[in-house]
Amino acid sequence: MSAGAERPAERRPPGRRQVRLGAHFPGVNATSVWSDPASGSHIDFSSFVHMARTAERSRFDFFFLAEGLRLREKKGRIHDLDVVGRPDTLAVLAALSAVTEHLGLVGTLTTTYNEPYEVARQLATLDHLSGGRAGWNAVTSPDAFTGANFRRGGFLDRADRYDRAAEFVTVVRSLWRSWGVDDLVADTDGARFVRDVEVGAFSHRGRHFDVEGHFPLPRSPQVEPVVLQAGDSDAGRAFGATHADGIFTLARGLDEARAFSADLKGRAAAAGRDPDHLLILPAATFALGDTTEEAERHAAEVRRAQVSGATALQFLERFYNRDLSGYDPDGPLPDVEPLPEPEDPLLVQGQVVPTVDVVAQVREWRELAAAKGLSLRDLVVEVSARQTFVGTAAEIAEQIDHRVQTGAADGFILVPHLSPGGLDELAERVVPLLQERGSVPASYTGRTLRENLGLPAEPPVRSHPVRSHP
Numbered sequence: 001m002s003a004g005a006e007r008p009a010e011r012r013p014p015g016r017r018q019v020r021l022g023a024h025f026p027g028v029n030a031t032s033v034w035s036d037p038a039s040g041s042h043i044d045f046s047s048f049v050h051m052a053r054t055a056e057r058s059r060f061d062f063f064f065l066a067e068g069l070r071l072r073e074k075k076g077r078i079h080d081l082d083v084v085g086r087p088d089t090l091a092v093l094a095a096l097s098a099v100t101e102h103l104g105l106v107g108t109l110t111t112t113y114n115e116p117y118e119v120a121r122q123l124a125t126l127d128h129l130s131g132g133r134a135g136w137n138a139v140t141s142p143d144a145f146t147g148a149n150f151r152r153g154g155f156l157d158r159a160d161r162y163d164r165a166a167e168f169v170t171v172v173r174s175l176w177r178s179w180g181v182d183d184l185v186a187d188t189d190g191a192r193f194v195r196d197v198e199v200g201a202f203s204h205r206g207r208h209f210d211v212e213g214h215f216p217l218p219r220s221p222q223v224e225p226v227v228l229q230a231g232d233s234d235a236g237r238a239f240g241a242t243h244a245d246g247i248f249t250l251a252r253g254l255d256e257a258r259a260f261s262a263d264l265k266g267r268a269a270a271a272g273r274d275p276d277h278l279l280i281l282p283a284a285t286f287a288l289g290d291t292t293e294e295a296e297r298h299a300a301e302v303r304r305a306q307v308s309g310a311t312a313l314q315f316l317e318r319f320y321n322r323d324l325s326g327y328d329p330d331g332p333l334p335d336v337e338p339l340p341e342p343e344d345p346l347l348v349q350g351q352v353v354p355t356v357d358v359v360a361q362v363r364e365w366r367e368l369a370a371a372k373g374l375s376l377r378d379l380v381v382e383v384s385a386r387q388t389f390v391g392t393a394a395e396i397a398e399q400i401d402h403r404v405q406t407g408a409a410d411g412f413i414l415v416p417h418l419s420p421g422g423l424d425e426l427a428e429r430v431v432p433l434l435q436e437r438g439s440v441p442a443s444y445t446g447r448t449l450r451e452n453l454g455l456p457a458e459p460p461v462r463s464h465p466v467r468s469h470p
């Protein structure tokens, strides 16, 4: 099926943009609520199967796994607040390819500690196993803390991460394209298995990689599995706009989201690309109810469950740069002033470091807590936890659709707070309303993930080995 054949089958009203949907498996983030009685395993294969099948029944474009390579720590001890324990991404996706038929399978893998050859081979393998449903969220993992897992440790300056990432993705793509269309001959009469002895040849010499050889796998169904990128800095945006098919980003307010999307699409156009071939896919959380009031109540309950007293203290420690374990989460904000740098370098590890003026930030929060009579924990719930979409099924369908139709996003990667059933209600109640509007197709019309996402189905294939010596 070509990309051109996809559109008539969708019966999308003229001018209406398609809402792309990803299903984020919970864990590796602060939104998962492991303590809820309805929360199941994050490791049993049955949990992955449950959510993948829910997503596929409701015609999500893809299933998505984030990656956390190191557990968060406080002062050298595992920070026992998060959902921890995550099986290997590629093994999970490969297993899911056997129990799903149409759903894209997207995994997060870092370009900082891996090698292009192994990632190219792993993803080409997944693409073969799944019949063209593989995707890769290419991230750049800045911290030396995570790097300590690996031989090279934290070997890259922050500024060099995207330089390596760009070269990494370029090499991976050249390996994916190293076999031409007709290279696998399997001609028993002529006693030839491959076209000639050069098939799969690659050679690349650059600043970060110096590799050559013969790639061991013929071209996969998509030729190039779908590549997403996550990392919102200027360098991250430049990398994503040039090299990615989609951007996984944080949800923002409507105006800011539109500006972000316009910025990325503008950068893609400036790089000579069709901006429609760069999908903006923010992470989105949600709380659904039978009435607006019930949804708001549910949203508030989930936010409180996401922010335990210990989580609230740990959140503030990143701003105070002090160990706050002696403070009562149900009491007022700590009466000490924030420090410009952490008092102990091991205080918080594996978490994003705030880039704001911490003194001004804490002052603002003190004023807010005083004005609203908030305890320390109430304040953290108020400022840190907020669902992107809250409402009835009809209201959430409208909120999602409005954002896509007004150019604030091309779709969403939906992040439930529970595993494995956290997506069920939204999939069953909201997606059919998007389908009624013609914003989500009734069924899968493409064969591959690329086709279902409206990306060029077959990127130009070179029938001769790529040799690049930048």
Ligand SMILES: Cc1cc2nc3c(=O)[nH]c(=O)nc-3n(C[C@H](O)[C@H](O)[C@H](O)COP(=O)(O)O)c2cc1C
Pocket: 028, 065, 066, 067, 068, 069, 108, 110, 138, 139, 140, 141, 142, 230, 231, 232, 233, 234, 235, 236, 237, 248, 249, 250, 283
């Ligand atoms: C929405 C989003 C999701 C991300 N998911 C992951 C992830 O699963 N694993 C990971 O190691 N890094 C992840 N990152 C981190 C980025 O790869 C990047 O290292 C980080 O955002 C800092 O990059 P920056 O300097 O461009 O902001 C994510 C970033 C964003 C914005």
